[in-house]
Amino acid sequence: MMPEKVWKPTSLEEAWTLSSELGSDCCFVSGGTWLRTQWESGAQARVPHLISLDAFTEMLSGVNVSEDPLKGKHLTIGSLTVLADLIHDAAILEAAPMLSEACRQIAAPSIRNQGSIGGNLLSFSGDTLPALAVAEAELTFFNGRDYVDVPMADFLVNGKKSDDILVFVAIPYPPPTTNENAETFSFFRKEGRREAFIPSVVTVAGEGQYDRETGRFYDVRLAVGGAGMDPIRLLNTEAVINGTFYSQEMLYDVYNLVRREFQPPGDGFRSSFYKTKAAANLIISALYRKGVTSYEFK
Ligand SMILES: Cc1cc2nc3c(=O)[nH]c(=O)nc-3n(C[C@H](O)[C@H](O)[C@H](O)COP(=O)(O)OP(=O)(O)OC[C@H]3O[C@@H](n4cnc5c(N)ncnc54)[C@H](O)[C@@H]3O)c2cc1C
The missing domain is CATH 3.30.390.50 (CO dehydrogenase flavoprotein, C-terminal domain)
Known part of the structure; x- marks a missing residue:
């Protein structure tokens, strides 16, 4: 079945509302590389409505380092950041080198330039998952009204609600050690x-x-x-x-x-x-x- 319609919402609220209205007849698409494998192998049925997240590429791409009293020093990765951009990023190499190594080993350049970290996580079998689990990452979802932080440990057990949109992945810097050895x-x-x-x-x-x-x-x-x-x-x-x-x-x-x-x-x-x-x-x-x-x- 070809999709009947590709929706291109321009705000996260609009994307979330579309998803909750269309229910199981739709899914979000970031790079589409994982969905493609599911459809081609028959592991998942094609859906008539695709909700493209393209409009948020600029807003939800890239790696930023921040510091706040609650989370301490951490880096934030936009959910639409493509895997290729995480391989040589200096902040990731410092805070979570196992994540850059995981991204380096995924597929080939054509897929890494198209596939996103968000899509990799939400496929629930992507190679970044173990790396993000040991980094004790925190995922920020938009639930139609609020931004909700979900620790990776909870995500591994409970997954996500179907309409929620992954916005950011935050990774804490390892705390500085006082032990010189x-x-x-x-x-x-x-x-x-x-x-x-x-x-x-x-x-x-x-x-x-x-x-x-x-x-x-x-x-x-x-x-x-x-x-x-x-x-x-x-x-x-x-x-x-x-x-x-x-x-x-x-x-x-x-x-x-x-x-x-x-x-x-x-x-x-x-x-x-x-x-x-x-x-x-x-x-x-x-x-x-x-x-x-x-x-x-x-
Ligand atoms: C030839 C080939 C080889 C591959 N090899 C590997 C490999 O070695 N290792 C590996 O881990 N993966 C591999 N993949 C799978 C895939 O490329 C990666 O998992 C990629 O990171 C998926 O990202 P995407 O943006 O394309 O996700 P998509 O296909 O767009 O989406 C994946 C899932 O996430 C959901 N989704 C995406 N973004 C969001 C968001 N922001 N909020 C809510 N839901 C969202 C979608 O609805 C869908 O359910 C391969 C794929 C191909 C085609």
Whole structure:
């Protein structure tokens, strides 16, 4: 079915009202790159009405650094910012390098120049989700009347209301550490069925601090996701890592914990068993690199 109509609202209020009036006969379109895959594969039915967010491109694109008493220093990414613009952005490389790495590994330049961060998040299986989960991002939605802030942790559990429009993504800068031996680290790894231009089998992201004097990890946050599965934070695994010394035993414990905590669905290409092992291996290899280079052979 071709869309009967592409609506081009000029205010967020108008866009929201259109969506609530047309209900399940419509959807918002940003870059349209994810929707296209859904329609072509038959995973989602085409809808007769598309609500284009094009009119807000200028207003809702770009990265800004701000500081306020409530949120502290943070950066704000407009929801229509295309993925390509997040790869080399200096503020993102400083506050959330795992997000720029996630964007770098998505698809190919043609898609990254068209697909938006908002569309990636709201596809609910995009590669940016684990990176934004460990960054403890906050999403600002317009609900027809107000702007509502939703912590990433709540979004992962509850999703969003269908008519709400994602306006901004805010990422806090990691708080400055007073420990001069602390090293901040972050990682994003994607496993696919080939090197590039392929949906992920699993993605893992992590961020934290490592004390190179004592060999302890702390403030570590981990998340896993991948195409066709709900991304999650690995809260039980994090709780065991934080405060623990780097050691071979610790890596074994983390490996087993990830395998217990992450139970993804299998698909036509990879079983659940394979995905959970892959995620556990990706995470311990990142911790191993940190521990070995900073402490074990010091
Ligand atoms: C060949 C190909 C390869 C791809 N490879 C990858 C990959 O490796 N990794 C990956 O993560 N993705 C991949 N994708 C999927 C897609 O390109 C990205 O997820 C992209 O970021 C989606 O952004 P978009 O602006 O095109 O979203 P759209 O398709 O426009 O929208 C996606 C969803 O979000 C909703 N939406 C969009 N913006 C808003 C908003 N502001 N408020 C409310 N709802 C909104 C739409 O209604 C829709 O449900 C690939 C796509 C293609 C075609």
